[in-house]
C-alpha cells in the first residue's frame with residue numbers, strides 16, 4: 216500500500232486570526248450517528264475527501280448539493296486557521312448502470328458508444344462542464360482532482376493487498392470482496408445482512424457468495440475489447456467503482472484521514488464498501504474519523520424533469536437569467552442534513568434575498584473603499600461569534616445566513632462595521648462580495664459577454680492597424696453608453 220509518502224501539501228487561510236466562535240468545531244459523524252468534536256489526526260491539519268461525479272452527463276442541482284456543502288465546510292475549516300487538504304475525484308471508469316449489483320454497462324463507455332466518441336472525450340467534456348458548474352456556484356477548486364482511469368496501478372495494488380489478506384474470491388467475471396471476511400461490514404450503515412441475503416437479487420451476478428459482495432476488479436468478457444481496459448494480475452479488465460475512492464483518498468490524504476463526505480445515497484453501498492476494503496487492506500479502524508453526508512434536494516420527482524425534458528442543472532439557471540450564486544444562497548437556507556424542496560418559486564425568493572444581501576454589502580464596501588479592518592470590536596464581536604459558532608455547530612448554515620442577512624440590513628451599523636462583518640462572513644458564504652457589483656446597476660462592461668466580445672474585436676482591429684474598424688466599434692459602444700479608454704494595461708470600458 217502507498218503510505219503517506221504521496222500525500223499532498225496542506226493549504227491554510229493566513230489572512231486572519233481565527234474568528235470568535237470557531238474555537239471548537241463539532242460535526243455529525245454518520246458512523247457514530249452523533250455530533251462529535253473535530254479532533255484532527257495531526258494537530259492543525261485536516262484532510263477532506265469528497266466523492267465526485269461520474270462524468271457521462273450533466274450534473275443535476277441535487278448532485279451539486281454534495282459539492283456545495285463540503286465547500287462551506289472547507290471554507291469554515293480554513294477560516295478557523297486549520298491547514299486543509301481537499302480532494303475530490305472524477306469517476307471516468309467503473310461506475311455501472313446497476314452499481315448496487317455490479318451489473319449493467321459502464322456509464323462512461325455507454326455514453327461514448329451512444330455518441331460515437333471516445334471514453335476520454337466524454338469524460339473530458341463532462342469533467343470541464345462540472346468544474347465550470349462548481350465555479351459558477353462559488354466553490355473553491357479542489358487541491359487535487361484525481362481520476363479513476365489515471366490511478367489504476369494504485370487500485371490494482373490495493374486489490375492485491377486484499378487478495379493476500381484473504382478478503383477476495385474470484386469468479387467468472389471478476390475479483391470480488393468477500394464481506395464475510397470483514398465482520399464489521401454491517402456496522403457502518405446499520406445494515407441487516409440476513410435480510411439482504413434473503414431478498415438480495417443474487418441473479419444479477421452468478422456465483423456471488425453473498426449479495427453484498429462487491430466487485431474489486433471486473434474482467435473484460437472473453438473476446439470483447441472494451442473502450443477502457445487495463446492488464447492486471449487477473450486478466451484484462453477494469454476496476455470496480457468503490458476501490459477508486461479508497462485508493463485515491465489514501466494516496467493523497469494518508470492511510471487515515473479526518474473527513475469523508477458524500478450524498479446520503481452513498482451510505483449503504485459505496486461508503487460501506489469503501490470502509491470494508493480500506494480497513495481490511497490497512498488493518499486499521501476507524502479508517503476515517505468523521506463521515507458527513509448531505510440529504511437530497513427534492514426536485515419534485517418527475518414533474519420538474521419532465522417539464523424540462525432533462526434533469527435540472529446549473530446551465531438551466533443561467534438560461535433563465537438566474538445567478539448561480541442565488542442557488543448557493545438557496546442551498547445555504549437549509550441545513551445540509553435536511554431534505555430541501557426545490558421549486559422555481561422558492562429559488563426566486565432566495566434570489567431576492569441574495570440580491571438584497573449583495574446590494575447592502577456593496578454599498579457598505581464602497582462607502583469605506585473596501586477596507587475590511589475598520590470594524591469596531593465592541594460592535595462586531597457579538598455578530599461574528601454568532602455567525603461562526605453557528606457554522607461550528609455542524610455547519611448550521613441557515614442560522615449563519617440569517618446572521619449575515621440581519622447584519623446587511625441593520626441601519627444602526629456604521630458602514631465600516633457592516634463591511635468588516637460581511638467580508639469576514641463571506642469567507643464561508645462564498646459569494647465573492649469583495650468583487651461583486653451592485654445587482655441593481657446596469658450590466659457592467661466586464662460582466663456582459665457581448666460587450667466583452669466587441670472590446671476584443673476592437674483590440675484585434677487595432678493590432679491589425681485597422682483603425683477605421685476600431686473607431687466604428689468604439690462608436691457602437693458609445694451609442695450604448697459605454698466609453699472605451701485606452702490605458703497602458705489595455706482598453707478599459709466605463710459606463711458614461
Ligand SMILES: [Zn+2]
Pocket residue numbers: 265266267460485
Ligand atoms: Zn466515492
